[in-house]
């Protein structure tokens with residue numbers, strides 16, 4: 001039987017400003033999946049993760065493909081229940097208050113979430129309506145987000161005709177319609193050209209500047225280095241190092257994050273990626 005620790009302290013009733021708790025606090029989170037065949041052992045996608053994400057920061061989960069980043073995101077965003085362990089997200093208990101957590105977070109999945117056959121503006125409006133905004137409120141919010149994310153040039157076009165970078169900006173704007181306290185971005189820049197990536201980094205910094213917390217996953221070392229206030233290096237479903245990028249490099253006597261990963265695993269993250 002899985003062991004379920006007591007819920008972490010819940011501070012959901014306080015306002016975000018007065019809530020002393022971190023954006024995310026996870027203890028011993030584990031999520032195995034059944035093996036492909038019945039005789040195969042389970043895939044331990046996430047195996048006993050402790051994590052604390054301070055409010056108002058950009059926090060990166062860095063690791064090769066298969067490290068468990070997306071699974072951890074799915075658990076923290078209430079899409080799948082953990083098998084073991086517990087977490088508080090936005091000060092609310094993952095097991096007892098999943099609905100309230102969903103109101104306070106935004107999630108942009110690895111594979112995106114916009115409808116290619118609708119325009120950018122239609123996608124934004126739909127997201128607003130799904131979050132319960134009235135037609136009038138939606139119109140105001142869509143205009144605000146078009147302005148903030150500089151979507152005006154392409155929001156009248158079908159999303160599938162936009163560039164990868166434009167679509168990603170649109171998707172991030174869609175994740176912000178309800179002004180979440182915490183935004184989860186799964187590989188926001190994978191596959192984008194360097195210019196679009198740098199543009200998205202600016203958007204992420206602006207979101208942090210507005211007081212929200214951004215939790216993102218990446219397998220780009222430079223991205224984690226430039227963007228993250230703190231990062232958590234994952235491998236095989238576990239956290240193998242955690243802290244601000246500079247401290248990790250200093251503590252491991254490395255000049256790059258790849259050097260940190262190499263020192264910890266004996267593998268280069270670049271190489272782990274290429275062979276994944």
Ligand SMILES: Nc1ncnc2c1ncn2[C@@H]1O[C@H](COP(=O)(O)OP(=O)(O)O)[C@@H](O)[C@H]1O
Pocket residue numbers: 033034043044045063064065066067068069070071072
């Ligand atoms: N729904 C699922 N069923 C079975 N195995 C899964 C499922 N989702 C993920 N996995 C496995 O869990 C491990 C971690 O996957 P994932 O969380 O997607 O890693 P990452 O996002 O770091 O690439 C991988 O071995 C993957 O094949």
Ligand SMILES: [Mg+2]
Pocket residue numbers: 069070071110186
């Ligand atoms: Mg993933």
